[in-house]
Amino acid sequence: MVEWIRLQLDVDGFDDEAFEPYLRRARASGITFTTMADLGDTEDHQRALYNLNKTCSADIPDRGEFYTYDQYVTQRIDVPTFHPEGVILAIHDGAWIGMSTTSLHAAERHAFSEMTGVLAPYRGKGLSLALKLLAIRFVRSSGYRWLTTFHHPRNTSAITMNRRLGFVDQLSEGL
Structure with missing residues (x-):
C-alpha cells in the first residue's frame, strides 16, 4: 500500500x-483567470471541468481509471x-x-486542494503556481486558515510545487 504525502499550508502566514x-x-502571455462561479456553474462548464480534470489527472501515478462524468458530478460537484468560486480556471485563446x-470543509474548518493541473503544452511556465496562488486567496477570503492536500509519493512535481508555496507535512493539531 502506498503512503501518500499529506501536506498543509497555514494560509494566514502565506506570502x-x-x-x-x-x-x-x-x-502577460495572454492567459486569463476566472472561476466557475464567474463563468456560470452550468452543465456545459461542468463537462468542460470534468474533461480538463480527467486529462490532467492522467499523469498522477497509480491514479487508476478516472470517474465517469456522472460519478464525477455525484462525488465532486453535487456535494x-x-x-464554484473555488474552481480557478486558466484560459488561453478561449x-x-x-x-x-478547492473544497471547503466547514465541519473540520479546513479547505482541501482537490486538484491543480495544467495541460502538457503549458507546463513549466509557473502556471500551476499562479493557479494555486488564486486558490489560496479563495481559501483566505472564505475564512479558512488551513489548506490541505495529498499526493502520491512519485508525484514529485506536485509535491515540490506545494512545498515551494510553503506547504509542510501535515500536523494533526493543525486541523
Missing part, C-alpha cells in the same frame, strides 16, 4: 507577494464541499488549459 510574479507573467479546485 502572496512572493508568487505574484507568476500571475503577472501568465497574464456540500463544492463551491480554451481551458489549467485548473485548481
Whole structure:
C-alpha cells in the first residue's frame, strides 16, 4: 500500500507577494483567470471541468481509471464541499488549459486542494503556481486558515510545487 504525502499550508502566514510574479507573467502571455462561479456553474462548464480534470489527472501515478462524468458530478460537484468560486480556471485563446479546485470543509474548518493541473503544452511556465496562488486567496477570503492536500509519493512535481508555496507535512493539531 502506498503512503501518500499529506501536506498543509497555514494560509494566514502565506506570502502572496512572493508568487505574484507568476500571475503577472501568465497574464502577460495572454492567459486569463476566472472561476466557475464567474463563468456560470452550468452543465456545459461542468463537462468542460470534468474533461480538463480527467486529462490532467492522467499523469498522477497509480491514479487508476478516472470517474465517469456522472460519478464525477455525484462525488465532486453535487456535494456540500463544492463551491464554484473555488474552481480557478486558466484560459488561453478561449480554451481551458489549467485548473485548481478547492473544497471547503466547514465541519473540520479546513479547505482541501482537490486538484491543480495544467495541460502538457503549458507546463513549466509557473502556471500551476499562479493557479494555486488564486486558490489560496479563495481559501483566505472564505475564512479558512488551513489548506490541505495529498499526493502520491512519485508525484514529485506536485509535491515540490506545494512545498515551494510553503506547504509542510501535515500536523494533526493543525486541523
